Amino acid sequence: MAIAPSANDLITRAAKLDAEDPLAHLRAEFDLDPDVVYLDGNSLGAPPRRVAARMDDVVRRQWGGRLIRSWSEGWWTAPERVGEKIAPLVGAAPGQVVVADSTSANIFKALVAAVRLAPEGRREIVVDAATFPTDGYIAHSVAEITGVRLRTATVDRLEAVLGERTAVVLLNHVDYRTGRLHDMAAITARVHAAGARMAWDLCHSVGVLPIGLDALGVDFAVGCTYKFLNGGPGAPAFLYVPSALQDGFDQPLSGWGGHRDPFAMDPEYQPASGITRARCGTPDILSLLALEAALEVWDGVDLAQVRAKGLSLTGFFTECVDTVLPPGTAEVLTPRGTDRGHQVSLRHPRAREAMAELIDRQVIGDFRAPDVLRFGFAPLYVGHTDAAHAALALADVLAKE
Ligand SMILES: Cc1ncc(COP(=O)(O)O)c(C=O)c1O
Structure with a gap:
């Protein structure tokens, strides 16, 4: 050339x-091949070098050596511990972020909980017409299951659908197709002024810019960790629920991981206090601990x-x-x-x-x-x-x- x-x-x-x-x-x-120009970290982040060494320890020592004892030596509490490493990246005080399941599953939890929390009469979910498809699919399913109405609107025309019947609005912070960044502060304020709750999908913005979930009073946020956070293929997602909403956070995937005392084997579900109630089943430890190592790269950044x-x-x-x-x-x-x-x-x-x-x-x-x-x-x-x-x-x- x-x-x-x-x-x-x-x-x-x-x-x-x-x-x-x-x-x-x-x-x-x-670990990047110097001959490759890698411009797809918005789909799958590159592997931080330290992940391979950490996985070696996880597999050989923690799993192979410590065997089942590792569950009580840091595995069971990893979802909250890794959540604390994400919290500063999204402007959340401790105790409000958990890493578990996929973004899709966390959207399901947050939207059902939002509908259950909504005052009587607020029977509509609003979703971005240009959303990443999974958000729309899940919102549709939640509407069907809970018997509320699903409305779609572009971010520029939210006013057309926002009103006294809105329970919750779910938007992507960055449009996955165009790369447009939405104004989180202004939109959250507009949604709150309409009396509704705001849920943000941060998949394309976490690790990109300072985000102030607590400062803006955001109600729910989800995001994946395999893009700009470099957690690895299929790394588990995070869910943010602010302390003020946690007691009322009635999420539908009531697995034993979110139980108050999971090892009591209680026949009745009783949700844990705090962000732990947003968990569902057994955490995927290999992915979770790879993500934990990957997040250390962010220390001091x-x-x-x-x-x-x-x-x-x-x-x-x-x-x-x-x-x-x-x-x-x-x-x-x-x-x-x-x-x-x-x-x-x-x-x-x-x-x-x-x-x-x-x-x-x-x-x-x-x-x-x-x-x-x-x-x-x-x-x-x-x-x-x-x-x-x-x-x-x-x-x-x-x-x-
Ligand atoms: C905005 C957005 N939401 C959700 C997802 C994916 O969700 P999940 O982790 O459940 O596959 C993506 C994946 O690219 C995404 O861009």
């Missing part, structure tokens, strides 16, 4: 930005710096795309203002083929039907040089079509 002068400029600028990056040292924490770098990476990548792609080649779907997460989405009619070819060239992003190329920028291990190389490879791929 012949490199145009503007491309050389971009690579020089990228190298300068990387040299000034206060988070650059964190890349050494990750300043989320404001993570956010600044993410904006810089996504802004720089967009600028590279503008520079190296002929005008009109691909539409940038991601907002150019600061109302974006850490991904850039481009629309192109041959997006599927283009992404397949990029992946063949070791530039890994992903494709979302029908025509969206997504490039995720995880600030802990992605640099501006990766962004420049990805944009140049994309220009090359699209030039051939």
Whole structure:
């Protein structure tokens, strides 16, 4: 590929930005093939190096050596302990975050609990019309099971459906397709002003920017840990329930893990106090402890710096795309203002083929039907040089079509 002068400029600028990056040292924490440009950390985060060593200890010593004794030596209480490591990333005081089950299951728990908590007359759930599908599917199921009505609306037209019948609103903080970041403070305040409860899906924003769940009085939040938190494929999700709502949190998956005294083998379900009542069954220890190790990488990391770098990476990548792609080649779907997460989405009619070819060239992003190329920028291990190389490879791929 012949490199145009503007491309050389971009690579020089990228190298300068990387040299000034206060988070650059964190890349050494990750096991990444130096020949790969990995821009899919918004789907599956890269493995922190320490995870493999921790898993070796978990499997050989804790499981193999300590056997069943490990349940009382830290395994049973891992959901709350790992929750405490996520709490500072979402602005939650201790005792309000638990790691258990999938995001989908936690949405189910939170929505049913929200409907049960709602005052009489509030018989509607509102869900984002552009939501990640699982949220919509679960909301639909909850509406059916609890006998309430499901309403959908785009975030910009919430007012059209929000009212005295709304029990709870469920929204994605960052739109998974476009990368648009919604204004959590303003929307939460609007929903509360309508007398309803607010549930946020933080899958694409946790680990991206400072989030203030307690400060904003958010009622429920869920999120996955295998994207920007690098917990590993299928790592369990988290659920946030603020202390003030925990006594009334009547969640429907009343498994023994959420019982007040699980080992009493009580025939009657009696919920535990605190966030523990949000648990259901036996925790998936291998995944949970891999996540625990992965979260240690965040110790001492300043989320404001993570956010600044993410904006810089996504802004720089967009600028590279503008520079190296002929005008009109691909539409940038991601907002150019600061109302974006850490991904850039481009629309192109041959997006599927283009992404397949990029992946063949070791530039890994992903494709979302029908025509969206997504490039995720995880600030802990992605640099501006990766962004420049990805944009140049994309220009090359699209030039051939
Ligand atoms: C916004 C959002 N919610 C939920 C999920 C997935 O939920 P689960 O962990 O249950 O598969 C994703 C996965 O990409 C997502 O982007």
